[in-house]
Amino acid sequence: MTTRTVLLDGSTLTCDEVRAVGYGTAKVELGSPARAEDAFAAAREQTGPVYGRTTGVGANKDVEVHEPGLDLLRSHAGGAGPLIEPARATAMLTVRLNQLLRGGSGINPALLPVLAEAINGGAAPPIRLYGAIGTGDLTALSTTALCLLGETPWDGPRFRLASADALPFISSNALTLADAALACADLARLLEASVRVAARTWRAAGASVEPLAYEVQRARRHPGQARVAAALSALLDDHSPAGRLQDPYGYRALPQVHGAAFDALDVARRAVTIDMNSAAENPLIAGEAAWHNGNFHTAPVALALDALRAALVQTASLSTARLATLMEPAYTGLLPFLAGSPGKSGALILEYVAHDALASLRQLAAPVTLGGAVLSRSVEDHAGFGTQAARACLAAREPYEIILACELVAADRALAIQSGERPEDRSLEAEVEAARSALAD
Structure with missing residues (x-):
């Protein structure tokens, strides 16, 4: 199989x-x-206090600290729970590298090819599941930084x-965005498949x-609405309704x-794509200045992902x-129940x-997005929980796929019987798993 190449330019991922x-x-x-080189040069010219570079972070923002970087990474690499899947870790590195190419972090640009090497080599940092609330994937990226350092x-x-380089590297929602991107890509395929499955049910039910x-x-x-209707109409071009x-x-x-x-x-x-191709660091190095800001907040992504999951429930x-x-x-x-003979249970269990x-x-x-949090001695007094929204979207893939598989198995069974075939003698469990494999392709 030929492996394709994805160009990371900070704008088009x-x-x-x-x-x-x-x-x-x-x-x-x-x-x-x-752009990363320009930001790096500008960062080195900064005078006066710069958050996380010359000061502590969070409630320690006004405390002058000499070279806080290693302490920051070691203290923030404190995630918990199971390790995430390697694909998610690699996706996170991809998003973070793309963001760094956007410029704005002020990080040493010599890091960029090193991250590309890690991605292409399949190196996955050992990231724990829990540790973020939608205001920066600090534990995941701190762990990654310690991997780079050899610790x-x-x-x-x-x-x-x-x-x-410490705060500029971890000041990102790269894991949250990677999870959201993976979920959106997979759910798009399942939604497209849902229309094809519905077309088969349409025929079976007349x-x-x-x-x-x-x-x-x-x-x-x-x-x-117009898109779905047009797609279904094309799939049902030769369909003969029952006349109800x-x-x-x-x-x-x-x-x-x-x-x-x-x-x-x-x-x-759209929300995820914008953030994957944005410079969302705090502080942001832009022009000749360091701009302290709230671009790290995931409200747009969290709200959009909440709406997406609600919409999935409606279709399911x-x-x-x-x-x-x-x-x-x-x-x-x-x-009844698409049984092969009277009184049999047929496909009843699918319901x-x-x-x-x-x-x-x-x-x-x-x-x-109905939740809230007050942390770091009340200095960080809000959270978007985009991290949890992204995880929930990832988790939604499996039950949604199973629901579609049940409909597909029943529709195909009905169509087969209507065409004169007898239901296959294998278990419905095997049929559902086969349908899930077909939906995943």
Whole structure:
């Protein structure tokens, strides 16, 4: 398999590219380091107090400290919990390297090719799951910095970070953004697949295509709704409806519900993409000055990811509703539960599996942005919890995939019986797993 190359230039990194690099199907190539070099030169010219370079951090912001860097890294590398997957760690390095190429950190640009070497060599720092609240992935990046310094074991290269490089390196939400990028890339594929699965259910149930008409979409003009209706119409071009006046909401309102999910995904990807290609360090080195700021706050990403998970629940709920119609002879013309003979259970258990997964998905959709935190002697008095929103989106992939797989298995079973075939003699568990593999491709 040919490995593609992703150019990191601080401006054009996408969620799909982060996923490709994270899972090893792409390597990175460094773009021009000019902006990073300019920021490095400007940082060395700074006089007076600069947060984290000449002072402590947090509540110690007014305390003058000589070369605080190593103490900062050692004190902040205090994450807890299990190690994250290597793909997430590699994706984090990719995002952080791209941000550093944007300029604004003031870090030594000699670090940039070293990070590229680590990424392309598959070196993953041993990052613990817990330690951030959406105002900077401090534990993850401090651990990475100690790996570079040789104080924490890893398979990657070493680099002697200077004291002045410490805060500029860890002042980022790179892991949160990497998780969000991975989730957006995977959920985009699953949402696309959900339309194809729904089309198969549509055929099995003989549902009307009237709700998909162009006139209906033109009357409301939500872009996602029109997109979904057009995609379904193309997939059902030769479909012969059963002739019912109106179908349940699982069919009739599908363009509206799935369309809203696509729109929410677009908003989330835009928010994540902006932050992956931004200089969000505090302080920001821009021009000849160091600007103390709040660009580290993940509110835009957290809010967008909260909305995306809520939208997923809506589409998943419609999937279980369509699954219920496939169990009904009134919609399929077949025996209850798509059984092979009267009185048999057929595909009944799929409803239980799907609703179990839906319950998990609902729990994951709880908004993180309703929370708050006051830390560091009340100096840091707010948090966006974008980290938790991103993790929840990653976790949402599995139950959403399972729900779609249950619908796909039932739809294919119904279509097979309608065409004169008998249901296969293998377990439904095997069929669901096969459907999940198909959805993941």
